[in-house]
Amino acid sequence: MAVVFTQLFNGISLGSILLLIALGLAITFxxxxxxxxxxxxxxMAGAYTTYVVQQAFSHYVPAALFDYYYIAAIPLSFLIGALLGFILEKTLIRFLYHRPLDSLLATWGVSLILQQAARSIFGAPNVAVTAPSWLDGGLTIAGAVFPYKxxxxxxxxxxxxxxxxxxLDKTAAGRKMRAVTLNRSxxxxxxxxxxxVDAAAFAIGSGLAGIAGCALTILGxxxxxxxxxxxxxxxxxxxLGGIGSLVGTVFGALSIGMLGTVAEFWTGASMAKVxxxxxxxxxxxxKPAGLLSARTRSLE
Amino acid sequence: MDKKKLGYWLFFIALFLGPLYLTEFRLALLGKFLCFALVALGICLIWGYTGILSLGHGVYFGLGAYCTAMYLKLEAAGGGLPDFMEWSGVTGIPAFWRPFANPAFALGASLLVPALLAAVLGFLTFKNRIKGVYFSLISQAVVVVFVTLFVAKQDWTGGTNGLTNFTTFLGFSLASPLVQIALYLITVLILGASFALAAALTKSRAGRVLSAVRDGENRVRFLGFNPTSYKVFVYSLSAALAGLAGTLFVLQVGLISPAMMGIIPSIEMVLWVAVGGRHSLIGAILGAVIVNSAKSFFSESYPDIWSIFLGLLFIIVVMFLPNGLVGAIESWKKSRKKSRQKGGTADAADSVVS
Structure with missing residues (x-):
């Protein structure tokens, strides 16, 4: 029984990590x-921001307050991600809205440059972030351990x-964003x-990527x-979730997380990918258009 | 037009005479680049002419290379167990390896395995009208699947190290310079023949349907064509070309590993075509040779700068040279011709129309 719970929990856990990463994409893509x-x-920028915040805390902040670095790192990661996204939208993406395949290639170029920049700044080997001590340990229910992290x-x-x-649903800015998505002209x-709206949407989507990076630092x-x-x-x-549907993205992330964990449990990591x-x-x-796609009668 | 044809002939003849004026080292390098050019030719057919952007051609290239490498490995083992299998504790040759002891089977498989995989994947996606960026992303996921699989199944594929340490091909020693020159010449001939075939295809009726699919798939459908079958056909043809390139690559370089079929190599293949000119077959070939020459020059002396340079190249080509070098030369020629005809005065109405 404990195995079932653990697997279920691992599936939800992997799903939530994937969801954090996919939420930003659900906006930009x-x-x-x-x-x-x-x-x-x-x-990656969000993850390194967390690393830098941690370094700064360990040098300039009293040791008693060190554990709170993570609280500071989350909004900062969001801001760094959002800033990078904003710059990218203003300098590159806005010229390529009508050429999706080309924006794919150009942003790939950006990704290569950013990766190399990270290697030059932080060095090629991986760096470790010490998770705050209040995330150590876990909750034990019915023999199954659920780590706090x-x-x-x-x-x-x-x-x-x-x-x-x-x-997206309750603020004026968010509604404008959805209006632009549905019918730009x-x-x-x-x-x-x-x-x-384009710049704001891109910044928010990229900011969410920053938060995802911040979350990844406590895992490894x-x-x-x-x-x-x-x-x-x-x-x-x-x-899988369907373009333009946040709910679909949530379902997509959870089902891939679940399936991935279960398949990995039965067959091993590489077969799970297959x-x-x-x-x-x-x-x-x-369902070629995904789980929950915006219903449309248009052909293209 | 005839001038163009003459240019192509001169280009391929110059390549064919390569052994006469290139050092052994440069020739080996060029031979490798020409294999890449063959991949680029296939990508140009699907991307420039049909509008399918595949980010997964590394897999087809790799599958072709692995099929041939399996034969080479078995020949090197001389009926025994290939060395890496011994190291990972395999006792007998796996059943699916056995047929690859036959060179004809291995070479045939290096063409058919990529083509079949592409046909299945293409059919399942194109039939459901999954296209554009969605197809590109799915093709990228294929890369992840295969690389993970090839790394993990170490006792069957050699894992991260891949397959290497070959000795002979059909009894000819691969280390001999004469055999390498022969392989180079074969590569040039195959590239030339593939180029002629691709050029004939694009000029044929089917080729025109392909361009029509690129420009308006639904219109093509309404006119009574089935875009799916055309797309599946050209996609598997392109995969077969990549597989053929893999075979030629592994014969000349003597190594294939999962790192050569990964996400980054796959997307670099697209860059070759983008730099040369996605709408031009000869541009794709030139792009592959130029980008790889630049790569071997830069990454020998400044490996860090290379990846930044590569990134910038992506951005510059997309932003300023959407039709690549060939496109830039052509539009420059056109504008020169126009300004000559009109006595150098730029016509405002003209730029609106074009």
Missing amino acids: GLMNVINMAHGEFI RLFIIALAAVCMIALYLY MASSLGVSTKK PIGSTIGMYYIVDAFMIVI IVFAAIIAFLQF
Whole structure:
């Protein structure tokens, strides 16, 4: 019984990590239809921001307060990610909105440059971030141990998801963003500044990547390719969930997390990758547009 | 047009005469680049002519190379167990390795395995009208799957080290310079023949349907064509070319490993085509040779700068040279011709129309 619970929990845990990464993509890819291959490097930027904050705390802040570095690192990671995303949108992506394949290639170039920049600044070997002591240990229920670190990431993913939902559904800026997604020219003729909305959406999506990077630091050491490791999975989740649907992304992340964990438990890590990919392709045979895609009658 | 044809002939003849004026080292390098050019040719067919951007050609290249490498490995083992299998404690040759002892089977498989995989993947996605960036991302996921699998199944594939330490091919020693020159010449001939085949395809009726699929897939569908079959066909053709390139590569370089079929090599392949000119077959070939020459020059002396240079190259090509070097030369020629005709006055109406 404990094994079942542990597996279930691991699945949700992996799903929540994937969700944190995919939420940002759900905005830039799902809502704005831009493939940002540098998204993974924004994750990396968030992770290194956490590392820098930790270093700063250990040097300049009394030791008693050290454990709170993580609280400071989360918003900072968001800001760094958002800033990078904003710069990328203003300098590159806005010229390529009508050429999605080209924006894929150009942002890949950006990702190579950012990776090399990280290697030059922080060195090629991975760096480790000490998780705050209040995340050590775990909750024991019925013989199964639930580590606080993983519970924290699940909570973080849930908070990000709810905040994003509230932003998109309840605030004027978020509604404008959705209006632009649904019908760009109509929104623009009703007075929505699509340029501002584009920049804001991109910054928020990239900021979420920063938070994801911050979350990854408590799971293991970080390096310049940490983003690339997750990015392919995250894109698959958004495709599986359905373009333009946040709920779909949530379901996509959780089901891939579950399937991946279960398959890994039965067959091992490498076969799990094959099984998950085959499942995605098989699923797309029935629902080519994804789990929950915006219903449309348009042909293209 | 004839001038162009003459240019192609001169280009391939110059390549063919390479052994006469290149050192052994440079020739080996160029031979490797020409294998890459063959991959680029296939990518140009699907990307430039049909509008399918595949980020997974490293897999097809790798599968082709592995099929041939399995034969080479078995020949090197001389009926015994390949060395890496002994190291990982395998006692007998796995059943699926056995047929690869036959060179004809191995070479055939190096073409057919990539083509079949591409056909299955293409059919399952194109049939459901999954296209554009969605297809690109799925093809990238294929890379992750195969690389993980090839690394993990160490006792079957040699793991991270891949397959290497070959001795002979059909009895000819691969270390001999004469055999290497012969392989180089074969590569040039195959590249030339593939180029001619691709050029004929793009000029044919089917080739025009392919460009039409790129420009308006639904219109093509309404006109009564089935875009799926055309796309599947050209995608598997392109995969077969990549597999063939893999064979030629492994014969000349003597090594294939999962690192050569990964995400980064796969996307670099697209860059070769983008730099040369995605709408031009000869551009793709030139792009592969130019980018790889630059790579071997830079990464020998400044490995750190190379990846930044590569990144910048992606951005510059996309932003300023969307049709690559060939496209830039062509538009420069056109504008020169135009300004000559109109006595040098730029016409405002003209730029609006074009």
